[in-house]
Amino acid sequence: MNAVKPRYQQLKDLIIHRISTGELQPSDRVPSEYELVEAMSVSRMTANRALRELNDEGYVKRIAGRGTFVSDFRSQSHLLEVQNIADEIAGRGHSHSCTVIRQSRQHARGEVARALHVEQGTDVFHLQLVHHENAMPIQVEDRHVLASFAPDCLEQDFEAVTPSAYLTAVAPLQEAEQIVRAAMPNGAIRAQLKIDEGEPVLVVIRRTWSKGRPVTFARLQHPGSRYEMTGHYTPPGRPRSTSADVVQLEQLKQ
Amino acid sequence: MNAVKPRYQQLKDLIIHRISTGELQPSDRVPSEYELVEAMSVSRMTANRALRELNDEGYVKRIAGRGTFVSDFRSQSHLLEVQNIADEIAGRGHSHSCTVIRQSRQHARGEVARALHVEQGTDVFHLQLVHHENAMPIQVEDRHVLASFAPDCLEQDFEAVTPSAYLTAVAPLQEAEQIVRAAMPNGAIRAQLKIDEGEPVLVVIRRTWSKGRPVTFARLQHPGSRYEMTGHYTPPGRPRSTSADVVQLEQLKQ
DNA sequence: CTCAGTAGGTTGTATATACAGGTTAGTACA
DNA sequence: TGTACTAACCTGTATATACAACCTACTGAG
Incomplete structure (x- = not known):
């Protein structure tokens, strides 16, 4: 019941929480993979997985070369x-x-x-x-x-x-x-x-x-x-x- | 138009094709990550990503310790x-x-x-x-x-x-x-x-x-x-x- | 001023490696 | 016989590293 969640899931939960509380508004920029590496002490692959899954699930939109952004209402x-x-x-x-x-x-x-x-x-x-x-x-x-x-x-x-x-x-x-x-x-x-x-x-x-x-x-x-x-x-x-x-x-x- | 697909996507397409042609029937065992590593000359992480995404998308069901299996019709x-x-x-x-x-x-x-x-x-x-x-x-x-x-x-x-x-x-x-x-x-x-x-x-x-x-x-x-x-x-x-x-x-x- | 080139940041993919934990079958021991 | 252990295999996660592609902003040449 109190199983420790994997790191990538913790990252996802953190970002979803920021979105659902309004701290991150639609089209706001989400921390980049490297920023998450720094801030959360994870490897980039772990940060990448978290952001990639959030992208697949529609929470954020990633643009190569630009960054990761909170999806707007439409998407x-x-x-x-x-x-x-x-x-x-x-x-x-x-x-x-x-x-x-x-x-x-x-x-x-x-x-x-x-x-x-x-x-x-x-x-x-x-x-x-x-x-x-x-x-x-x-x-x-x-x-x-x-x-x-x-x-x-x-x-x-x-x-x-x-x-x-x-x-x-x-x-x-x-x-x-x-x-x-x-x-x-x-x-x-x-x-x-x-x-x-x-x-x-x-x-x-x-x-x-x-x-x-x-x-x-x-x-x-x-x-x-x-x-x-x-x-x-x-x-x-x-x-x-x-x-x-x-x-x-x-x-x-x- | 003719962009080469990433390796993990090729693996996914291959397995989806085997399922849709009936070569792989529901509850059949799908090649394990290591078997894909051998057969397809990819790293296990790449095979892992392909199988994991197929799992997320409902095509297969993965059981730690046992293997990966084609989802049955119901699921x-x-x-x-x-x-x-x-x-x-x-x-x-x-x-x-x-x-x-x-x-x-x-x-x-x-x-x-x-x-x-x-x-x-x-x-x-x-x-x-x-x-x-x-x-x-x-x-x-x-x-x-x-x-x-x-x-x-x-x-x-x-x-x-x-x-x-x-x-x-x-x-x-x-x-x-x-x-x-x-x-x-x-x-x-x-x-x-x-x-x-x-x-x-x-x-x-x-x-x-x-x-x-x-x-x-x-x-x-x-x-x-x-x-x-x-x-x-x-x-x-x-x-x-x-x-x-x-x-x-x-x-x-x- | 304009435009081409470039540097730096960002995502996308791929690999090698490592360890943890689940499952199964077989083996050794009592 | 029966049970406990173990080896082999599988998935799940995490890290470090590398290279490619993309985008932006800046810089320097014309």
């Missing part, structure tokens, strides 16, 4: 998949806008408390937003955030910065779990998404961890006729990417 | 996600059964030809199946398979072995692309899935690659009320897994 977030609807829409060259329906403090109960692994009555923030792509509603976001995780959540202007972007700025989101289903929306959702009666929604329920505990729980609903998730899976070791897109899919016969 | 297939509905159902401890609606040879046209990157008129097999979980229909599978990829496709008994299992046995499926959407089913699908009018389906359109080219294209439809996809995302470097499940989700309020 380190391949694990977060399609966390940020605004980026997704921007990637399509469309304009994103957002309307805040609700932004309040609540006491977690029932489902929310269980999802966030907290006692009933724990402080949480409750957000409800409608995201638009080119003025067309594309997502209703219903999110609960652990108050202790993001204390200044009520002061944020979520029409300017999406909750996803805000939350990843507060602390790195390290793990996510999601459920995808098809469902029929209720009347409120149907009105918010401006969809016809009888049209289904794609529902994504996502729970995200930071520092080992769940910190936010969101239910995202998209109009079935205007939204689809796309994913791309490559073998381990090769670059992996996943994105969502509103492609005008050529209709399959039948 | 190397984390990239294939939920390819096989039968395994998914078995994982829930339920019984899986399957009805073949159609199993025929066709000429690819339109959408199918484009998806498989072949000329119009190329030979493909067309499969239509209904999968049941505990006698309840859970998926309608409409799949096209490149005939040249799996020539004996018409002789298979897909009520015994699912197309996914069969295809992965023919050759390793190495890459996948999928689109997930919510839609309303047509009458035939609604009948096959035994769902009520007004109930949506979760549609998964998946295209799978082997040896660099798309070999199969499937449209999977699930009843929205009885099926959901679940995914779990962990940071790169940590074990990654994704599965689907029919959880009786505690209903979110609203």
Whole structure:
């Protein structure tokens, strides 16, 4: 249980810690191999292994001849998949806008408390937003955030910065779990998404961890006729990417 | 363009090639570091790096003191996600059964030809199946398979072995692309899935690659009320897994 | 001022060596 | 027979060293 970790792992942990505490910001320069040799009294090969693995794992980006730099949100977030609807829409060259329906403090109960692994009555923030792509509603976001995780959540202007972007700025989101289903929306959702009666929604329920505990729980609903998730899976070791897109899919016969 | 690859990468490519051709079967022993030193005239550190990275990438499993072994299908297939509905159902401890609606040879046209990157008129097999979980229909599978990829496709008994299992046995499926959407089913699908009018389906359109080219294209439809996809995302470097499940989700309020 | 060349720092790879620790099979001893 | 030990092999880690390739900034020549 208390096994001593290998040196290269200690180096990795040290640097990951500096990144997760914000001491090292995205695009900041990470100590070079020789600096680690000096500072940590290891051989360069050990420092090299630590930095190389951090590079493989997406934490940092190494450039031969220049140095090692903390990955920016874009490249380190391949694990977060399609966390940020605004980026997704921007990637399509469309304009994103957002309307805040609700932004309040609540006491977690029932489902929310269980999802966030907290006692009933724990402080949480409750957000409800409608995201638009080119003025067309594309997502209703219903999110609960652990108050202790993001204390200044009520002061944020979520029409300017999406909750996803805000939350990843507060602390790195390290793990996510999601459920995808098809469902029929209720009347409120149907009105918010401006969809016809009888049209289904794609529902994504996502729970995200930071520092080992769940910190936010969101239910995202998209109009079935205007939204689809796309994913791309490559073998381990090769670059992996996943994105969502509103492609005008050529209709399959039948 | 023709840059010479580093030695350790050559070793990795060699071993991956042996695995993908079937020369090395799951749980087979991979040459040890010293054997690679002898056979390939590299230093042990280089052989070590190749095998260690293959281990990190899930291709092999290394056991100190014993050796290096090819990962079995289960652990190397984390990239294939939920390819096989039968395994998914078995994982829930339920019984899986399957009805073949159609199993025929066709000429690819339109959408199918484009998806498989072949000329119009190329030979493909067309499969239509209904999968049941505990006698309840859970998926309608409409799949096209490149005939040249799996020539004996018409002789298979897909009520015994699912197309996914069969295809992965023919050759390793190495890459996948999928689109997930919510839609309303047509009458035939609604009948096959035994769902009520007004109930949506979760549609998964998946295209799978082997040896660099798309070999199969499937449209999977699930009843929205009885099926959901679940995914779990962990940071790169940590074990990654994704599965689907029919959880009786505690209903979110609203 | 402009541009070519260069020095120095940085990563990328490769090797030889060493020791620690796990696993297995066989051997020697009781 | 049975058990303890050992030899052989394997992976895991760590170090020192070397050379190549890349990038930046500076310097000196024109």
